[in-house]
Amino acid sequence: MSPPPPIPDERLILPPAGMEGLLASPPAPVGLVLFAHGSGSSRLSPRNRQVARALREAGLATLLFDLLTEAEAQDRHKVFDIPLLADRLAAAMDALAARPASAALPVGLFGASTGAAAALRAAAARGAAVRAVVSRGGRPDLAGGGALSRVTAPTLLIVGGEDREVLALNRSAAGLMTCPVSIEVVPGATHLFEEPGALEEVAQLAAGWFRRWLAA
Secondary structure (H helix, E strand, O other): OOOOOOOOOEEEEEOOOOEEEEEEOOOOOOEEEEEEOOOOOOOOOHHHHHHHHHHHHOOEEEEEEOOOOOOHHHOHHHHOOHHHHHHHHHHHHHHHHOOOOOOOOOEEEEEEOHHHHHHHHHHHHHHHHEEEEEEEOOOHHHHOHHHHHHOOOOEEEEEEOOOHHHHHHHHHHHOOOOOOEEEEEEOOOOOOOOOOOHHHHHHHHHHHHHHHHHOO
Protein backbone atom coordinates (compact mmCIF):
# COMPACT_ATOMS: atom_id res chain seq x y z
CA MET A 1 0.00 0.00 0.00
CA SER A 2 1.43 3.39 -0.97
CA PRO A 3 1.83 5.97 1.82
CA PRO A 4 -0.73 8.77 2.06
CA PRO A 5 0.27 11.99 0.32
CA PRO A 6 1.10 15.09 2.37
CA ILE A 7 -1.75 17.41 3.21
CA PRO A 8 -1.11 20.84 1.67
CA ASP A 9 -0.54 23.55 4.28
CA GLU A 10 -3.74 25.50 4.30
CA ARG A 11 -5.50 28.23 6.23
CA LEU A 12 -9.02 27.11 7.03
CA ILE A 13 -12.23 28.71 8.17
CA LEU A 14 -13.96 26.12 10.31
CA PRO A 15 -17.64 25.68 11.15
CA PRO A 16 -19.86 26.46 12.94
CA ALA A 17 -18.66 29.96 13.84
CA GLY A 18 -15.95 30.63 11.27
CA MET A 19 -12.94 29.93 13.50
CA GLU A 20 -9.55 30.33 11.86
CA GLY A 21 -7.11 27.44 11.64
CA LEU A 22 -3.86 26.31 10.06
CA LEU A 23 -3.53 22.77 8.75
CA ALA A 24 0.05 21.58 8.18
CA SER A 25 1.52 18.21 7.30
CA PRO A 26 4.80 16.37 6.77
CA PRO A 27 5.17 13.96 3.83
CA ALA A 28 3.19 10.73 4.33
CA PRO A 29 1.55 11.62 7.69
CA VAL A 30 0.60 8.73 9.96
CA GLY A 31 -2.07 10.69 11.79
CA LEU A 32 -3.65 14.07 12.40
CA VAL A 33 -3.56 15.94 15.72
CA LEU A 34 -6.02 18.75 16.51
CA PHE A 35 -4.91 21.29 19.12
CA ALA A 36 -7.27 22.73 21.73
CA HIS A 37 -5.67 25.76 23.38
CA GLY A 38 -6.33 26.99 26.89
CA SER A 39 -8.09 30.09 28.19
CA GLY A 40 -6.58 33.37 27.05
CA SER A 41 -4.72 31.66 24.20
CA SER A 42 -5.28 31.09 20.48
CA ARG A 43 -4.02 29.23 17.42
CA LEU A 44 -0.95 31.50 17.64
CA SER A 45 0.13 30.12 21.04
CA PRO A 46 3.94 29.83 20.84
CA ARG A 47 3.95 26.78 23.11
CA ASN A 48 1.42 24.86 21.04
CA ARG A 49 3.17 25.91 17.83
CA GLN A 50 6.43 24.52 19.18
CA VAL A 51 4.79 21.21 20.07
CA ALA A 52 3.05 21.13 16.68
CA ARG A 53 6.40 21.51 14.88
CA ALA A 54 7.78 18.57 16.86
CA LEU A 55 4.75 16.45 15.97
CA ARG A 56 5.19 17.20 12.29
CA GLU A 57 8.84 16.21 12.56
CA ALA A 58 7.54 12.93 14.03
CA GLY A 59 5.32 12.35 11.00
CA LEU A 60 2.00 13.80 12.16
CA ALA A 61 -0.20 16.40 10.52
CA THR A 62 -1.46 19.15 12.81
CA LEU A 63 -4.36 21.58 13.01
CA LEU A 64 -3.92 24.70 15.12
CA PHE A 65 -7.19 26.63 15.31
CA ASP A 66 -9.22 29.03 17.38
CA LEU A 67 -11.98 27.51 19.46
CA LEU A 68 -13.78 30.87 19.63
CA THR A 69 -14.21 33.87 17.36
CA GLU A 70 -12.48 37.10 18.34
CA ALA A 71 -15.75 38.49 19.72
CA GLU A 72 -16.52 35.32 21.67
CA ALA A 73 -13.03 35.28 23.17
CA GLN A 74 -13.87 38.52 24.99
CA ASP A 75 -16.70 36.77 26.86
CA ARG A 76 -15.21 35.11 29.95
CA HIS A 77 -18.23 32.81 30.22
CA LYS A 78 -17.54 31.38 26.77
CA VAL A 79 -13.81 31.08 27.46
CA PHE A 80 -14.60 28.64 30.27
CA ASP A 81 -17.62 26.99 28.63
CA ILE A 82 -16.13 23.50 28.30
CA PRO A 83 -19.16 21.92 26.55
CA LEU A 84 -19.09 24.72 23.94
CA LEU A 85 -15.35 24.30 23.38
CA ALA A 86 -15.75 20.54 23.06
CA ASP A 87 -18.51 21.02 20.49
CA ARG A 88 -16.25 23.33 18.47
CA LEU A 89 -13.47 20.73 18.57
CA ALA A 90 -15.87 18.02 17.42
CA ALA A 91 -17.07 20.28 14.59
CA ALA A 92 -13.47 20.74 13.44
CA MET A 93 -13.06 16.95 13.45
CA ASP A 94 -16.14 16.63 11.26
CA ALA A 95 -14.85 19.26 8.84
CA LEU A 96 -11.54 17.44 8.41
CA ALA A 97 -13.28 14.07 8.08
CA ALA A 98 -15.16 15.52 5.11
CA ARG A 99 -11.95 16.50 3.30
CA PRO A 100 -10.48 13.75 1.06
CA ALA A 101 -6.89 14.60 1.99
CA SER A 102 -7.44 14.09 5.71
CA ALA A 103 -10.47 11.81 5.94
CA ALA A 104 -8.50 8.56 6.27
CA LEU A 105 -6.02 9.74 8.90
CA PRO A 106 -6.42 8.54 12.51
CA VAL A 107 -7.15 11.48 14.80
CA GLY A 108 -5.56 12.56 18.05
CA LEU A 109 -6.35 15.52 20.28
CA PHE A 110 -3.82 17.70 22.14
CA GLY A 111 -5.25 19.94 24.86
CA ALA A 112 -3.57 22.57 27.02
CA SER A 113 -5.02 23.92 30.27
CA THR A 114 -8.82 24.21 29.83
CA GLY A 115 -8.39 22.94 26.27
CA ALA A 116 -7.55 19.54 27.76
CA ALA A 117 -11.01 19.37 29.31
CA ALA A 118 -12.56 20.21 25.93
CA ALA A 119 -10.43 17.54 24.25
CA LEU A 120 -11.52 14.89 26.75
CA ARG A 121 -15.21 15.82 26.43
CA ALA A 122 -14.91 15.65 22.64
CA ALA A 123 -13.16 12.27 22.92
CA ALA A 124 -15.92 11.00 25.20
CA ALA A 125 -18.56 12.12 22.70
CA ARG A 126 -16.83 10.75 19.59
CA GLY A 127 -15.64 7.40 20.92
CA ALA A 128 -13.49 5.44 18.47
CA ALA A 129 -13.17 8.45 16.15
CA VAL A 130 -10.51 9.77 18.56
CA ARG A 131 -7.53 7.42 18.79
CA ALA A 132 -5.39 9.24 21.40
CA VAL A 133 -5.42 12.28 23.68
CA VAL A 134 -2.53 14.24 25.21
CA SER A 135 -2.97 16.91 27.89
CA ARG A 136 -0.29 19.54 28.67
CA GLY A 137 -0.70 21.18 32.05
CA GLY A 138 -4.37 20.41 31.61
CA ARG A 139 -7.48 20.59 33.75
CA PRO A 140 -9.10 17.23 32.95
CA ASP A 141 -11.25 17.63 36.05
CA LEU A 142 -13.21 20.35 34.23
CA ALA A 143 -14.41 17.76 31.70
CA GLY A 144 -16.60 16.25 34.42
CA GLY A 145 -16.50 12.77 35.88
CA GLY A 146 -19.22 11.48 33.57
CA ALA A 147 -17.24 12.44 30.48
CA LEU A 148 -13.94 11.15 31.86
CA SER A 149 -15.42 7.70 32.48
CA ARG A 150 -16.59 7.51 28.85
CA VAL A 151 -13.26 8.34 27.22
CA THR A 152 -11.96 5.31 25.32
CA ALA A 153 -8.92 6.92 23.67
CA PRO A 154 -5.58 6.22 25.38
CA THR A 155 -4.76 9.40 27.29
CA LEU A 156 -1.44 10.91 28.38
CA LEU A 157 -1.52 13.59 31.09
CA ILE A 158 1.68 15.69 31.17
CA VAL A 159 2.12 17.89 34.24
CA GLY A 160 4.96 19.98 35.62
CA GLY A 161 6.47 18.69 38.82
CA GLU A 162 6.16 22.12 40.45
CA ASP A 163 2.54 22.54 39.31
CA ARG A 164 1.40 20.72 42.42
CA GLU A 165 -2.29 21.66 42.52
CA VAL A 166 -2.81 20.75 38.87
CA LEU A 167 -0.86 17.52 39.38
CA ALA A 168 -3.24 16.55 42.19
CA LEU A 169 -6.24 17.34 39.97
CA ASN A 170 -4.78 15.22 37.16
CA ARG A 171 -4.23 12.28 39.47
CA SER A 172 -7.82 12.49 40.69
CA ALA A 173 -9.13 12.71 37.13
CA ALA A 174 -7.04 9.73 36.03
CA GLY A 175 -8.68 7.68 38.76
CA LEU A 176 -12.06 8.25 37.10
CA MET A 177 -10.91 7.08 33.67
CA THR A 178 -11.25 3.52 32.39
CA CYS A 179 -9.21 3.92 29.18
CA PRO A 180 -5.43 3.39 29.11
CA VAL A 181 -4.13 6.47 30.96
CA SER A 182 -0.65 7.57 31.97
CA ILE A 183 0.66 10.57 33.92
CA GLU A 184 4.09 11.95 33.02
CA VAL A 185 5.61 14.48 35.42
CA VAL A 186 8.25 16.84 34.02
CA PRO A 187 10.61 17.48 36.96
CA GLY A 188 11.08 21.12 37.93
CA ALA A 189 8.51 22.43 35.45
CA THR A 190 5.78 24.89 36.37
CA HIS A 191 2.37 25.29 34.75
CA LEU A 192 3.54 26.88 31.48
CA PHE A 193 6.66 24.70 31.09
CA GLU A 194 8.81 27.79 30.65
CA GLU A 195 11.90 26.21 32.23
CA PRO A 196 14.82 25.29 29.93
CA GLY A 197 14.11 22.01 28.17
CA ALA A 198 10.67 21.52 29.74
CA LEU A 199 8.58 22.18 26.64
CA GLU A 200 10.96 20.08 24.55
CA GLU A 201 10.26 17.18 26.90
CA VAL A 202 6.52 17.77 26.55
CA ALA A 203 6.87 17.64 22.76
CA GLN A 204 8.89 14.45 22.90
CA LEU A 205 6.40 12.75 25.21
CA ALA A 206 3.45 13.84 23.07
CA ALA A 207 5.09 12.73 19.83
CA GLY A 208 5.87 9.32 21.29
CA TRP A 209 2.31 8.86 22.56
CA PHE A 210 0.68 9.85 19.28
CA ARG A 211 3.08 7.74 17.23
CA ARG A 212 2.33 4.78 19.47
CA TRP A 213 -1.46 4.99 19.19
CA LEU A 214 -2.06 6.65 15.80
CA ALA A 215 0.48 4.73 13.76
CA ALA A 216 -0.55 1.34 15.18
